[in-house]
Amino acid sequence: MLQRIFKKIHVQQILNQNVQEKDSASPKVSQDNLSRDLKQNLKMLRNILGPSSDVVIREFSFGCEEKINAALIFLDGMTNKTIINESIIKPLMYHARLISPEELRPTNSIEIIKRTMLSVGEVKKVTPLEEAINDCLAGDTILLINGFHEALVVSTKGWEARSVEEPKTEAVVRGPREGFTETLRVNTALLRRKICNSNFILETLQLGQKTKTNVCIAYLMGVANPRLVEEVKSRLKRIKTDAILESGYIEEFIEDAPFSPFPTMANSEKPDVVAAKILEGRVAILVDGTPMVLTVPMVFIESFQSAEDYYSRPYYASLVRTLRFLAFLITITAPAAYVALTTFHQEFIPTPLLITMAAAREGTPFPAVAEALIMGTIFEILREAGVRLPRPIGSAISIVGALVIGESAVSAGLIGAPMVIVISLTAIASFVIPSQSDVAALARLILTILAGFLGAFGIIIGLLGGLIHLCALRSFGTPYFSPLSPLSLLDLKDVFFRVPMWAMLTRPRGIGWHDFKRQKWGLMPRPPRKNE
Amino acid sequence: MVKRGSLFLRILAISLIILLTAGCWNRRELDTLAIVSGTGIDKPEEPGKVQITVQIIKPGEMKAPQAGGGGEGGSGGQKPYWTVTATGDTVFDTIREMAHKSNRKLFFPHNEIIILGEDAAEEGVQKYLDFFARDHEPRWLAWVLVGKNTASEVLETKAELEKVPAISISKLIEARGATSEASAVTLHEFLTRLMSKTTAPVASLIEVSGQGKEKTALLTGTAVFKKDKLAGYLNKTETRGLLWVLNEIKSGIIDVECPGGKGKVSLEIIRARSKIIPEIKDNTLHLAVEIDEEGNLGSQMCSDDLTSESAWKTLEKNQAAVIHNEVMAALKKARELNTDIFGFGEAVHKKYPKLWKDIEDKWDEFFPNLEVAVIVDAKLRRSGLITKTVKPE
C-alpha cells in the first residue's frame, strides 16, 4: 500500500511533466498574425500545414485586369467543392472584374468582399493565423487576399458522412428507426427536430489538445437542474488530454466512481431515447465522431428500460420490464446457484431431479465450480469471436462452436449436461440487458467463485456487497439505485411496471427535477360526459 | 472519504484471498454422495446394539433402463440401488460405520422413509429417532413406519413400478388416499405425538408378503405406541376408524349391504370432515366425535332399484352405520391398549385448560372409561353415469 502511494506520486509527476511539455511543444502554430503580403502568408501556411497531400492552395487573381492576387486554402475531402467553385471562386472571378486594387485600399474594404461578393452563409474575418488554420482544419476555406493582414474564413464544411440509418445496437419493432451518425451537426439536428423549443440549449466545447474534438452539451433549460448542468460543464472542462475519439473517453474522465464496474453514464444511439432523457431533466453529451451519445445522470434501472417500452402498450411493456429484471438476476446468479446447489445444498434439489443430475455428473472429471468457470470462459470467447468476425461468418461460427463444444463435451463426458444448459441459459439472459452485460459477466464470475467456496452463503454475501455498493454509488449527485432506495414511491411508476402515458404525471424526482409536473392530470381517455 | 468503488473491490479481493487460503470444507460434488432413500432400524441379537439398513440410490443405473429389460434378478450389479446394513452402538455411530462399506458419504436429506423393525419399536424408539430429529440432514417429512418383519427385510422387497423399493414404499404411503386404510405419519407428526403428554404416537404398519424373490411390501394398518414403545396394531378397519376421527380421510370405499339384502353396494367417499368436541355435562367429561361424510354410489352388486327414496335413505343409513362401526372398532382397540391415539387429551386441554391441570396426570386412568359419542352424518350425493343398474327391465 505504501508502494501504491509512491507510485501515485510518481505518476502525478509524470502527468504534470506531460502537461507542461504539451504546452511548450504545441505552438508550432505561432501566435503570429497574418502579414499583408500574400506570398509570405502562403509560405507561412505551407510551413505550418507541412507536406500534407490533402491541403489545396489555389492561387488566383481577380478584379480589374486581374490585379488582385488571392489564394484559397482548403482541405480536399473536408470541403464542399460546389460551394468553393460556385460561391467563392465564381463570384470573385466573374463578378468582381470591375474592382480595381485601388478600390480595395481602404482598410475596411475586405469587408466589402465579405459583404457583397461571397454568396455563402457563414463568413468571418480572422486575424490570428492559428485561428484561421484551426478553422481550415475543420473543413472551412481560408481566403487570403494580397494586401490584407486579415483572412476570410468561409464555411465550406462538407465531407462524406454516413447517412442517418437504423442503429444496429438498439433495434426496435415499433418506434423511430433513425440513429445518430458520426457527424455532430447531424446529431444536434436530429435532436433539435425532436425538441422544437427555444429552451433546448446546445453548448459546444472543444476537448482534446491534439484532436480538438467538438463536444456538445444538450439540455432543456428550466427542466434540467442548473446545478447539474454546471457540474457537467466543470467536469468536462477539467479534461486535459490529447485525444477524444469516442464518448467512452469522456465517460471515463468524468464518471463518479471510476473503480466501480457499474456504468454511471448511460449511452444511446437513438435520438428519441436521448430526447426523452433530456425531457426528463437529464443532460446529454454529444461527441463529434461517434454516434454514441452520453446522458447523465444515470440510474441503475435505466438499463432495464428500453425505448420500446414506451411505444408499446403498458401491460406488455410491464411484463417485459419484469422479465428483464428476472433475466438480469438469472444471468448473474444462475451458474453460482447451480454450483451452490450441486456442491453444497443438494438437499434443496427435489429428489428425482437430484438423481437425474447426479447421473449426469457421474464420471465427469472436474468439480462443478471448475466446470462453471470453464464453460463461462468458453462462452465469453465464443461471444467475442462472434462479435468480431465479419457478420456472415460470425454467427455461423458461434453457433457451430457452441454446438460442437457443448455437444461433444457432454458426450465425451467432460462436462455435465446440466451445466451446459445453465450456461446457455445464462448467456441468453445476458443478452437481454446489453448495457449491464459487462457488470453481469464480472458479477457472475465473482459469485460463481464465492459459491464454489461457501455455497449459498457466499452468494448472499456477494449480493449484499453488491447492494451496498449500488446504494453507495452516485451519478452526478443522483443516487444510482435511485427510485428503489432512497425510495421514491412516485417514481416507482416506471420501474417494475410502466404505467400508461396518461399516468406519467411527473418527471423522475431522482434526477434533481426542477419543473416537477410533466402533464395535466386526468388525461385518461374516456367517453365525453353528458354536459360536455 | 476514501474512494468507494475501490473499497468494494478490495474487500472482495480480501475475502477471495481468505476463501482461497482457507479451502473448502463442506463441498461435496454430486458424484461423491450416496443418496439414501430409505433407512431401517433393527435390534440385532446382541443386546444394546443398533442395526441400521440404508438403501442407497445408484443414479447411474437409474438412468439407463436399456440394459436387459428390467434387469434385476441375475446380476446384482444392475440393481439401481444398494442396501447396506451395519451394526453399532448408537445410530450416528452406525451410520458413520458404513463409511467402511461405502466409499461415498451417506447423504440423508432425501431419505423418504424410516422403518422401525418390530423388535426395535417394542424396545422404545426415542433413542433411535433423536438422531433423525437432531441432525441437520434428515428431513422431518420422512415417513415413519413399523415393519412387522425386520426393517432390512422390508427394504429388500421387490418393487414393480418403481426402481427403488424405498421410493416405492414412500409412494405407497402417498397413495393411501384411495382407500384411507393406512395411516401416514411423518417424522414431524410422530415427534409431535411423542412429545405430547397424552397423545400416543402411531406409525404406518408395513408387512412383507410373498416368498423368495417375489417378496413385496404392503401396508396393513397402523402401529400404536405407548409413550415410545410399540403397544399394538390396528388392522385396516380400525385404521380407517382412527383416520375418521383424525380428519384424515381422503377417499375410500365403504361397502354396505343392499337394501334388499342380496349383495353389496360400494360407496365412494368423496368428502369427509370430523371434529372432536369435549364437553362437560353433569360434572363429567364427555367427548363427541362428529363426522360429516359425503359419498357417491360407486358400484352395485345387486339388482335392486336403488333410486327410490327409501332405498337411498337406507343406503345413507347403512353408510353411517359402517362409519360408526369403524370408529367404534378403533376406539375399542385404543381402550384395550390404553393409548390415546385420537388426541382426545389434547382436545380437552385446548377447551378446558383449567380442568386439564387436574386430570393431566391421571389421563391413563381416565381414557379407557371416557364416554365417547360418535355422531355420523353420512350423505349420498350422486349415482354416477347411470341411475338404475344394468339389467333387463
Added chain:
Amino acid sequence: MIILLMAAFAGIVLFETPGLIQKKYWRELIVFFMFLLLAFIVSLLQIFGAKVPNPVKGITILVKGFLSLMK
C-alpha cells in the same frame, strides 16, 4: 492460522494508515493502533489457546450477584 491472522492485521494496517498519514491525522492514528492492538492481542491469545477472560462470564456473575441481592 497465526500467519493468516498476521496477514489480516497487516492488511488492515496497510489499508488504513497511508490515508491517515497523508492527511496528518495523528490522533486518529494513535486510536487506530490502540484498538488494533487490543483486537490483535485478544485474537492472538485465542489462537494460542490461552484463557482469555470472558466478558460474558463476568456479566453473568455480576447479574447473578445483583439478582441474589435483590431477593
Added chain:
Amino acid sequence: MKLEGGKIAGSELVFLMIGFTLGSSLILSPAQAAKHDDWLAILAGLGEGLVFALIYTTLAVRFPGKTLIQFNDIIYGPYLGKIISLGYLWYFLQLGSLVLRNFGDFFTTIIYPETPMIVFIVLVALICASAVRNGIEVIARCSILLVVFTFVVIFGTAILLAKDMKFTNLLPVFDIPLREFIKASHSAATFPFGETVAFLMVIPFLKKVKEAKTSSIIALIMAAMLLVVVAVRDTAVLGITKTISTYPAYQAVRLIDVGKILTRLEILIAINLLSMGFLKIAVLYYGAVLGTAQLLKLRSYLPLVLPMGAFMVSLSTLQFGSNIENINFAQEIYPYYALPFQVGLPLISLLIAILRGVPKKMKGAKK
C-alpha cells in the same frame, strides 16, 4: 467537525428499524419461554418496547442533531458522561458480537457443520464494515430492499405452509403462569425491542427530527407484527416440537412441501437472517464506531472501523463455548444485563434533562 455527512429520511428510518428489530430475532424466536403463547408475549413485549422507544425519541428530539454520546456529556457533565458513554459503547460492541455469534452458530448448525465458524463471522463482519464505512445513509438505503424482501419471504412461506398449519396448536390461549408470561414478555422487550437504544446514534441524522417519534413507533409495531406472524406460523406448523427446536423458523420452513417441487425452501430463512442480521450488526457497529470517534473527538470515524470489527470478531468467538451457553445467557442473564442500558440510563437521562432544563440552556449558551 462533522463525522457523518449523510442524512436519512423518515421512511428510511422505519425500514432500518424494522430490519434492526427483526435482526436475529427472526430465527431465535423471542419469548420462546412462553411456548405457544409467544405471540402474546411478543405483543406484550411490544407494549413495553414502545415505552422504551418513547423515552429514546423524547431524548433524541430534546437534543436534535446530538448523538447519545454527545448528550451524555451535556447531561452528566464531561466525566460521568464519558463513563456512561463508555458503558454504551461496550454494550453496542458486545451486542454486535452476540449477533455475529448467532450468525456463526446458525450457519455451522444448519448447512456447514464442517466449516469453521470464524469464516462466516469474518465475512459478515467484513460486509458490515464496508457498509459502515459508507455511512449511515447507505446502511439505511440498503435496508429498504432487504426489508421488503424479508416481508415477501415471511408472507410467502406463511402462505406455502398454510396447508400444514394447525391453528389449534395456539390453544389454549394464555396457558402459562402469569409470572412466566411476564418474564417472557420482558425478555421479548429487551430482545429485540429495547435494543433500539442503538438508534440514539442514528436518529440525529434524520432529515426531520420531528419524524423520529412516529417513525420509530411505526417501525416497532410493524416489526412486532412480523414477529407475531412468524411466531404464529411456527407454532401452527410445528406445534409442540417448536419448544425443542433451536431455530423454529428454520425448522418450520423445512416442512414446506407443495407438490414435491416447492420444497426445502429453508435457504430463504438463511437469506432473511443474513440480510436482517446484517442491518442489525451494521447499526450497532456504526453506533460503536461513531460513538468512539465522538468520545475521543476524532476527525473521522473511518480508521476505527476495521480495528473495531476485528475486536468484535474476536469477542464473538470468545464469548460462548457452545450455542447452549448462548441460549442460556440470552434467556437468563441478558434481560437483566440489558436493563440499565435500555431503560435505566435513558430514563435517568431524560429526568435529569427535564429537571435541569438542559437542552434549552445549552442552546442559549451556544447561540
